[in-house]
Amino acid sequence: MTTVSRSVGPLLEIQGLKTHFFTQDGTVRAVDGVSFQIGHAKTLGVVGESGCGKSITSLSVMRLIERPGKIVEGSIKLNGEDLLDKSDEEMRDIRGDQVSMIFQEPMTSLNPVFTCGEQISEAVQQHTAASRREGMDRAVEMLSLVGIPDAKRRAREYPHQLSGGMRQRVMIAMALSTDPDLLIADEPTTALDVTIQAQILELMRDLREKNRMAIMLITHDLGVVAEMVDEVVVMYAGKVVERGDVRTIFGNPHHPYTQGLLHSIPRLDERVDRLEVIKGTVPSPYNLPTGCLFKRRCPFRMPICDVAPPMRQIGEEHTSRCWLTPAGEAPEVGADPTPEEAEAAGEQLTVEPR
């Protein structure tokens, strides 16, 4: 890795990523043309319901997609180098070294037959010239860094001897033991109770400052997003539907789906009888609607929604995949998408009046 590629351009740049699963029942476009970037030492939140493709996007970055899944198109550039061009061996050197990942389930993500210390040490030994002993020393150091008391003793314990929160700390210690440039955290707090959640988030914020690393935080918890991230990517049915910095997304969401997500969070300062929900369910991946993927659930549905909207500029550094005007109003009646937009949507314009 050269210093030049470090200083110029984003750390991670995903361009038109398509990861499809070829099952017997048909092709599932789990990730279908996703693009976003993460700057050095920045935190990006990837938000969306279950099954929207956020985890598959992150596993694609790690190149850990297994059959029947396959990355069919796009590029994933880390410091300017496309990870999809790397050989398996080169990819192994990157995994766990430049890019680390922590997972949702701390209870099952650690191997039950090895001690916590051994598992951290293994990552260190894999990517540095460290001996077993040095690896264990580093493991103890990392365990105390992530706030595990009596780290020396804990390093010799097996995962089942630790609580869920402790195990997630061990996972974080393992992921950070090699000083990665990018940490992918796939719902790191979902399986934990709220007090432990807060502690883990606090820890991640802390370590982000210390190590100057970028984080790709995958979550469906908007509260976590508000606390942690600089920029937000909202995904729906395998596509990015809105992108912007965290203030814009929370203060001025454009896409009806994002608005729906934000409306469905309970607030402490308001009393409501019922929480708002987004009506309907995520469309079946085998039976996606034509045009806008969200139209069946959208309260603003218009005739033009039968044409797939492209990502459109809403404001500075704010894009949304919706035909609504930047102000959030319906486009003028009869207004057609510009030819460029239509081309980007890749579909014939067959808008039927209703």
Added chain:
Amino acid sequence: MLTYIIRRIILAIPILLGVAIISFLLVYLAPGDPLAQFRVPNVRPEVLDRLAEIYGFNKPLPEQFIGWITNYVQVWNPDAWGLSITYRRPVLELIAERTPATLLLMGTSLALTVVIAVPLGMLAAVKQYSWADKIVTTFATIGYAMPSFVLGTFLLYIGAIWFRVFPFGGMTSSLRVESNPLDIAWHLALPVASLAIQSIAGWSRYIRASMLEVLHQDYIRTAKAKGLSANRVNFRHALRNALIPVVTLFGLSLPALIAGAVITETIFSWPGLGSFGVTAIGQRDYPVIMAFVLLGGIAVVIGNLVADILYGVVDPRIKY
């Protein structure tokens, strides 16, 4: 750990007593009796009565049982397990003579099974649905489905009659020649192959299933995300976990190690415990049958105990 083992051994006593009572009753209720071979016209009834008296067959059942069991526990005494009716020699002595042959046969086949079935099962799991997997699966299905008397006879036919490379049976070429390891190995080949093919078939399927389950666990993804090589993930992270349930299989195989493979030993006239036990059943040689059944019971109890102890060794989550 030690207290656990002692507790398990004490708990085994009532189990073994139960085994003893049931096997005693089973043999007693089975048709035919030990004096049947003397019940021919030129043997007078008085002689038969006298024989029944000598062997205690005329006593009430509970008394026979108590007499038998009190003798039985005195294993330091060569006569403790009684005299074989057929051989007129102490049963303990006869069993001691035949144990090494069985241990050799079963031990070799068990070792061979582990050495071959573990890699095969792993291969089939790691390359699921590949050609290698399909070949292993086909072989395993055939091996598992074939009864041992068919497989044994088949191997005997091919090895000894068709190609004339292996002996027809027995353990040594000549009874007088002192046992020569090479000669024994030559005699061992076919019966071991016959036993191993069947157990490899079962074990490889079991290991494949266990490995497949482990390969889909979250911690395997974690290991991959660390940047470990496929070999390291499969051999270090997956295999260690996949072998935990296999310990059960190992524990279940231990009784066979002692009781022997009845059919295979008979086909290859292997002078082990299995063929000995079967012959004894045919001859209604009660003392030998009892010893055979009880030995099987003891072996099952020991096998289970060994499996439980091994669990504690291979799985850090289990502590005694």
